[in-house]
Amino acid sequence: MPELPEVETTLRKIKPFILEKQISRVIIRQNKLRFVIQPDLATKLTTKKIIGISRRGKYLIFSFKSGAMIIHLGMSGKLLLLPENHMPMKHEHVTFVFKNGLALCYIDQRKFGAILWVDDNPLTHPLLKSLGPEPFSQEFSAKYLLAQAKKRKTSVKQFIMDSHTVTGVGNIYAAEALFLAKIHPEKKINTVTQAEFAKLITAIKTVLRLGIKKGGATIKDFAFLNGSIGSFQNEMKVYGRENLPCLVCKTILKSKRLGQRSTVYCPRCQKN
């Protein structure tokens, strides 16, 4: 689930319920995620009040007067708000119980996510400090991409999916953005012009914005009821549509593995 739009939507929806709220206890049922959860995480969090919640790339940062918790949802992680006395869900590995009777539940069947405690500035943590710019920031410009591309030889899709180039563009949004920008995913990055980068940036922002908008549409149900996942999937033009006709030119869409990830594109619309 969690690409940048889902992480952003999760953030927006849980924030009003847990900001300025005090954690009364933390239940850890499974401590082996991508990394083993620090044994003192519960101790560090108990009685602390969340004073800030923010996002960096696909990482969520929960700040306290001293220290912070970083959560990454991996490929299958979710954060649900449930009543404190709920029955634990399947794969509910960690539960943060608040004094106000709500519980923030970390659910992750594949355990690719991460929950970390840091005593100092979370942005200087090794996982976060070398991340590229946020896709909606000023820094994410055609000029910037052109400069980055000079050092690289990879394909444009792998380039924009690299979190050191720009954060938060996962497989789906990369495929959708390249289709929108009419750029072939295998195009070598050193042949992309500044004008093409400008188009690509616009396309990335467009699909991410649409994702946030569509994710937000059902996230309230998501957070409180049934875990449904938003409706961006109905907007996808290429992802998951291999062997179906292109919505623009009717050419059959092709699928290929690129850097171990499935990649769908229109061989006619997207120029190499």
Place this chain on the structure above:
DNA sequence: CTCTACCCCTGTCTGC
């Protein structure tokens, strides 16, 4: 330095 292959884990789908 960059790039590729592999890995963490479980659930679901496809083909035999």
Place this chain on the structure above:
DNA sequence: TGCAGACAGGGGTAGA
């Protein structure tokens, strides 16, 4: 139906 194998939206890292 049963079962094996491929694959899934992420991303760190070993080794070339």
